[in-house]
Amino acid sequence: MLPGGPADILNGTRERLLDMGYMAKTAKQVHLYSKSDGVTGWEAVESFVVETQAKDIEVSLEKFEGSAHIQHMMNDSDWYWKLVENLWNNVES
Numbered sequence: 001m002l003p004g005g006p007a008d009i010l011n012g013t014r015e016r017l018l019d020m021g022y023m024a025k026t027a028k029q030v031h032l033y034s035k036s037d038g039v040t041g042w043e044a045v046e047s048f049v050v051e052t053q054a055k056d057i058e059v060s061l062e063k064f065e066g067s068a069h070i071q072h073m074m075n076d077s078d079w080y081w082k083l084v085e086n087l088w089n090n091v092e093s
Contacts, residue, residue, distance in 0.1 A: 010040060014048060018055060029059040030087050032072050032080070039069040 016022045017029065029052065033045040045061070052059040062083055067075035 010044075017048075018052065018057075025055075025057055027057075028087060028090060029057065030062060030083060031059065032062050032064060032083065034064040034067045034072065034075075036066050037069045 031045055031049055033040065033042055035042045042063075049059050049061045062079075064072045064075055064079075073080040
């Protein structure tokens with residue numbers, strides 16, 4: 001795989017989300033995923049959340065059924081926007 005491909009992007013994102021120099025430990029994280037995602041494996045998402053929780057970072061996991069990569073809003077827009085709204089309403093200023 002060429003540098004800068006999907007695996008590099010996902011690994012870089014994973015590293016940044018766990019880097020307390022990049023993300024505040026108090027930053028809430030919500031990870032939306034689906035077993036139908038052909039880009040990011042659901043096992044990787046679930047293991048990342050376990051790893052994140054082990055670092056005492058507040059994180060939640062929301063599994064959508066049947067939606068492909070980044071298609072969750074189109075698959076279930078009401079639930080998607082409720083999750084986004086809940087996250088925004090719980091952000092500390």
